Amino acid sequence: xxxxxxxxxxxxxxxxxxxxxxxxxxxxALYRSAYRVAxxxxxxxxxxxxxxxxxxxxxxARWNRVGGFECPEAxxxxxxxxxxIDARRKQHTAQRxxxxxxxxxxxxxxxxxxxxxxxxxxxxxxxxxxxxVLLRFVADQPExxxxxxxxxxxxxxxxxxxxxxAALRDALGKEVV
Amino acid sequence: xxxxxxxxNGPHPAPVEDVVARGKQLRLHRRLLVAAMAxxxxxxxxTTVAALQGGGGHKRVEVxxxxxxxxEPATTVPETSSTVGTGCTPELDRGCTPLxxxxxxxxxxxxxxxAAPTTTLPPHDPNDLSMVTVSYQGDTPFPSDxxxxxxxxxxxxxxxxxxNNGTWDVNIPTCGDNTVFDMWTNPATQAWPPYSDGxxxxxxxxxxxxxxxxxxxxxxxxxxxxxxxxxxxLLAGYHDSAGDIMPAPxxxxxxxxxxxxQCAQPCDPYTPHSAxxxxxxxxxxxxxxxxxxxxKTQHLSIPSGQSGDAEITYTNPLAVTIRIPLYGPCWHVxxxxxxxxxxxxxxxLTIAANESADLHGTVWARQGFVQSGAPLAKGRYMINMGxxxxxxxxxxxxxxxxxxx
Numbered sequence: 001x002x003x004x005x006x007x008x009x010x011x012x013x014x015x016x017x018x019x020x021x022x023x024x025x026x027x028x029a030l031y032r033s034a035y036r037v038a039x040x041x042x043x044x045x046x047x048x049x050x051x052x053x054x055x056x057x058x059x060x061a062r063w064n065r066v067g068g069f070e071c072p073e074a075x076x077x078x079x080x081x082x083x084x085i086d087a088r089r090k091q092h093t094a095q096r097x098x099x100x101x102x103x104x105x106x107x108x109x110x111x112x113x114x115x116x117x118x119x120x121x122x123x124x125x126x127x128x129x130x131x132x133v134l135l136r137f138v139a140d141q142p143e144x145x146x147x148x149x150x151x152x153x154x155x156x157x158x159x160x161x162x163x164x165x166a167a168l169r170d171a172l173g174k175e176v177v
Numbered sequence: 178x179x180x181x182x183x184x185x186n187g188p189h190p191a192p193v194e195d196v197v198a199r200g201k202q203l204r205l206h207r208r209l210l211v212a213a214m215a216x217x218x219x220x221x222x223x224t225t226v227a228a229l230q231g232g233g234g235h236k237r238v239e240v241x242x243x244x245x246x247x248x249e250p251a252t253t254v255p256e257t258s259s260t261v262g263t264g265c266t267p268e269l270d271r272g273c274t275p276l277x278x279x280x281x282x283x284x285x286x287x288x289x290x291x292a293a294p295t296t297t298l299p300p301h302d303p304n305d306l307s308m309v310t311v312s313y314q315g316d317t318p319f320p321s322d323x324x325x326x327x328x329x330x331x332x333x334x335x336x337x338x339x340x341n342n343g344t345w346d347v348n349i350p351t352c353g354d355n356t357v358f359d360m361w362t363n364p365a366t367q368a369w370p371p372y373s374d375g376x377x378x379x380x381x382x383x384x385x386x387x388x389x390x391x392x393x394x395x396x397x398x399x400x401x402x403x404x405x406x407x408x409x410x411l412l413a414g415y416h417d418s419a420g421d422i423m424p425a426p427x428x429x430x431x432x433x434x435x436x437x438x439q440c441a442q443p444c445d446p447y448t449p450h451s452a453x454x455x456x457x458x459x460x461x462x463x464x465x466x467x468x469x470x471x472x473k474t475q476h477l478s479i480p481s482g483q484s485g486d487a488e489i490t491y492t493n494p495l496a497v498t499i500r501i502p503l504y505g506p507c508w509h510v511x512x513x514x515x516x517x518x519x520x521x522x523x524x525x526l527t528i529a530a531n532e533s534a535d536l537h538g539t540v541w542a543r544q545g546f547v548q549s550g551a552p553l554a555k556g557r558y559m560i561n562m563g564x565x566x567x568x569x570x571x572x573x574x575x576x577x578x579x580x581x582x
Contacts, residue, residue, distance in 0.1 A: 027193050035188035040179050048184070053191045053199070060200025061207060111182060118179070137178045155575075159566065 023063050026072060030056050033073035034080035037139040041084035043115050051087065055080040071145035074135055078149055081134040088119050114172075121171030125164055132157055133164035301345035303398070308343030311434045313452035323429075323446075323455035327413040329382075330424035330459060332357065337434045337452070338406045341399040349399050350436045351407055352392035358435075359387065359415040361442035362428030362456045380468050380493070380501040381426035383527050387415040392435060409435075413456040423497055427458045468493055468501065470563045477560075478580045479542040482552035485579075487540050489563050491515070491526060492533040500527045504561035506538030506546065542581045553581045 034052035042048050055076045059066045066072050118138075122130050128150070135146040136157070147157045314336040315324035327333045341347050361384050399405045411432060414424040431444040431451035446453040471490040479485040487506060493499055503526055507519035513534030518525045528534050544550030546560060559567040562577040 023197070024193055027196065028190055031190040032188055035190075036183065039184045039188075040182040043182065045184060045186070049189070049191060052188065053196055056196045057199035057203055060197055061203035063200075115182060118182075140178075163566075 022067050023060050026067070027056060029073055030059060030076045033139060033141075034076045037077045037134065038080045038084045040138055041081065041115060041119060042088060043112055047087065048084075051080050051083045054083060070148050071141065074139070074141040074145040074149035077139035077141060078131060078135055081131075081138060085119065085122060085134075088115075117172050118168075121168050124171060125167055128152075129160045129164045129167070132160035133168065136161050137165070137168070301343070303346055303348045305343075305345070306347055306349075306436075308341065309347055309349070309399075310340045310342060311337055311437065311450055312340065313337045313432075313434075315452065324432075324452035325411065326455040326457050327360070327411060328457045328459055329413045329427060330422050332410050332412045334408050335411045335432065335452070336406060336408045338404050339399055339434070339436070340404045341401060344401050346398050346400050348396045349405060351395055351397050352409065352435045353395065354408070355410075356392050356435075357410045357412050358432060359442065360411050360413050360425055360430050360432065360454050360456060361415065362413075362425045362430045362454075363443045380495070380499040381428075382414075382424050382495075383498040383500045384415070384423075385498055386417045387423075388418055388420075407434075411454060413454075424459065425456045427456050430454050430456070466494060468495075468499075468564075472563060472565075472577065475577050476580065477540055477578075478582055479540065481542050481555060481581050484539050484541045484548070487538045487562060489536050490533055491528060491536060491563075493528045494531065496530050498527065498529050500525055501564075502526075503536075503563055504566060505563060506540050508536040508538045511535040511537045540579060542579060546579070555581050557581075 031052050034055040035048055038048035038051040038055075039045070042051070058079050059072060059076050066075050069075055122134065125133060131150055132146055135141045135149060136143065141149070143154055143157050143161070146161075147154045150157070313324050325333060325335055339349050397405055409432075412422070414422050417423050428443070429446045430442055431440065431446045431448050432454050433439055433444070433448060433451045437450055440448050440451070444451065469492040471492075473488040473490065474486070477485045477487060488511075489505075489508075491501075491503075502521075502523040504523065506524075508517045508524050508526065510517060513528070514532045515526060515528035515534035515536075517536070518527070524538075526534070526536070539548075540546050540560065541548050541550065542553050544553060546558075558579045558581060560577050560579050561567055565575060565577055567576040567578060
């Protein structure tokens with residue numbers, strides 16, 4: 001039956017409630033996915049939590065569409081990854097100054113260096129390739145989920161992943177899978 | 178791969194209520210934006226229809242360069258310092274007003290007197306800008322991000338402030354308030370360093386037929402110790418000869434205040450005393466396709482050491498002239514309003530709006546598929562062609578190859 005609300009393209013209250021319920025159910029998994037990629041790129045708990053929350057809020061704002069994805073975690077991971085890259089780009093200069101005052105613990109410093117290298121390597125990739133690398137290798141999403149999140153074919157994902165991996169290998173100077 | 182970078186304590190999800198509240202806020206904002214865009218499109222359509230029916234062209238920003246309104250600064254400047262010209266064109270007249278850096282000592286009359294020190298300040302040239310600084314809207318203590326981001330094809334007001342930190346008044350050349358500064362970018366994929374396989378083919382608008390906007394030069398006096406704030410308009414693109422806006426490719430460039438030496442667009446975002454400008458992709462939905470390539474010879478069969486002819490047809494469905502790097506041999510245009518530049522690492526096709534071009538290229542059954550290579554042994558060799566990097570392409574039906582016989 002076609003209801004008036006459907007004809008007008010609005011979401012009926014019942015549908016909205018259903019959407020809320022579905023988002024509530026998915027939220028823990030979405031948050032985990034977003035937090036993982038944000039923390040791996042930033043290494044700061046509070047900031048990663050903020051970005052994960054923002055990514056989830058954006059998913060909620062588009063839940064009618066994102067909720068229909070086979071793997072909404074990949075979409076949220078993409079958003080969190082982009083936010084984290086932007087955040088690090090804004091902070092990297094400031095951080096250099098902070099570093100001159102606060103001597104980090106050696107263990108943290110090693111990981112921070114790796115994050116900086118990773119961020120720098122990601123920035124050298126073209127946008128599409130970077131998104132694939134981010135989702136496939138930083139967010140640990142399966143290839144099919146990456147393809148669905150980016151709206152491209154599995155073959156394209158494989159192609160970009162292969163090139164991106166080679167670039168990461170060059171940039172990070174270590175064996176990557 | 179990066180498990181070692183994980184948080185050992187794991188995530189602690191924020192309350193879902195907070196996320197939902199923020200999500201609702203974003204949703205409302207997005208709907209308002211869509212509504213505004215729809216109104217803008219309707220207004221644009223009405224304007225275009227009216228213009229077409231009325232026989233008028235598109236609105237073009239034109240500022241008279243009538244020199245009669247220009248204030249020539251009274252100058253006592255030594256020959257080494259610059260003077261202010263008239264009718265400066267910010268896009269073309271590079272260095273029309275270089276920042277003078279005449280040290281105060283150069284204007285002090287030389288004297289051999291050894292009398293008691295005087296308290297009279299030496300006279301200062303008003304064109305001595307050595308104590309002038311400029312700051313831009315969006316400047317931060319750690320300038321590592323764009324001062325302004327503009328969706329391609331759109332205009333944004335942009336503010337800069339001239340600070341006179343000296344003890345004398347200075348003359349600052351300015352453009353009229355209505356001046357539009359055209360921004361043109363290095364496409365983002367090229368602004369980043371080269372990566373393993375060169376440029377991934379992405380079409381981007383080409384910079385042809387620009388009608389530069391003219392700066393109506395005037396001079397403003399900034400008193401000692403005071404500041405002057407000006408607002409200009411930045412356009413992420415340019416007006417062509419028909420008055421239409423040609424959008425800039427998404428990427429990076431810079432804006433330099435008009436009283437400083439100008440840099441050619443696209444301008445390096447790290448240019449001294451400049452503001453970083455990022456041009457974002459258009460906010461309207463992408464067209465169904467941004468290009469199409471018909472591979473008339475997807476597979477070639479060539480005797481070893483000999484050559485064969487490859488042919489593709491490139492169609493540009495966009496309303497702007499574009500450039501796109503392609504894989505393959507140095508293509509030449511057999512038919513169509515297009516050209517190919519083979520001077521770089523890859524052939525770059527430039528093709529007019531809504532045009533198709535037949536491209537032919539010579540492929541050699543030799544190493545590197547070039548005439549100078551050693552003859553290839555019999556067998557099948559993958560070849561990158563058009564937009565297909567067959568070396569890494571996993572779908573065999575799209576792969577392009579050469580069978581050497």
